[in-house]
Amino acid sequence: MGYxxxxxxxxxxxxxxxxxxxxxxxISVPVSDQEGAKNFYRDILGFELLRDEPMGPxxxxxxxxxxxxxxxxxxxxxxxxxxxxxLQGVMLNVTDIEAExxxxxxxxxxxSPIGQEPxxxxxxxxxPDGNGWILREPPAxxxxxxxxx
Numbered sequence: 427m428g429y430x431x432x433x434x435x436x437x438x439x440x441x442x443x444x445x446x447x448x449x450x451x452x453i454s455v456p457v458s459d460q461e462g463a464k465n466f467y468r469d470i471l472g473f474e475l476l477r478d479e480p481m482g483p484x485x486x487x488x489x490x491x492x493x494x495x496x497x498x499x500x501x502x503x504x505x506x507x508x509x510x511x512x513l514q515g516v517m518l519n520v521t522d523i524e525a526e527x528x529x530x531x532x533x534x535x536x537x538s539p540i541g542q543e544p545x546x547x548x549x550x551x552x553x554p555d556g557n558g559w560i561l562r563e564p565p566a567x568x569x570x571x572x573x574x575x
Contacts, residue, residue: 452489454502457555458510463501464488466554470533473499492518511556523547523563530561537561 457463467473473490476498481487491498502508520526523540527549530537538550547563 450497453497453499453513453516454505454508455499455553455557456505456508456510456512457501457503457553457557459554460486460488460501460503462554464490467499467501470530470535511552514558515560516558517548517560517562519562519564521563523549523561526561 455463464475464478467490468475472493474493475488475490477487477489479487485504488501489498490501503510527537527540530551535551540547540549542548544565545562546565549561550558551561552558
């Protein structure tokens with residue numbers, strides 16, 4: 427089940443409409459140990475545990491979210507094409523990169539030094555499985571979603 431470019435090319439009128447996506451809801455984070463990952467995201471990053479329930483005979487549905495965020499993460503172990511550590515480059519926006527960098531460092535999380543790019547100031551870190559995250563302070567005046575003010 428993949429994208430068929432020839433099908434899209436044969437129906438150019440279909441490109442003039444959009445699908446009605448309401449939100450970006452859940453990001454699957456591939457992990458090797460759901461309990462350890464849950465502890466990391468809750469205790470180190472300060473995410474709120476939304477669900478921890480059995481799912482099928484051998485799996486669990488563990489869902490967390492940064493406080494106040496609509497987008498959540500699910501700690502997954504069941505996608506063969508998504509091994510632990512495969513997620514890279516997801517940005518977590520913060521208002522004060524220095525303060526958050528200091529808090530996370532004090533909790534024992536290794537972070538890169540704070541860098542500067544046109545898209546904001548940032549620091550990178552990995553979860554215990556090697557999933558790569560970017561802590562980002564957007565440029566002044568940028569609206570949520572990356573839209574310039």
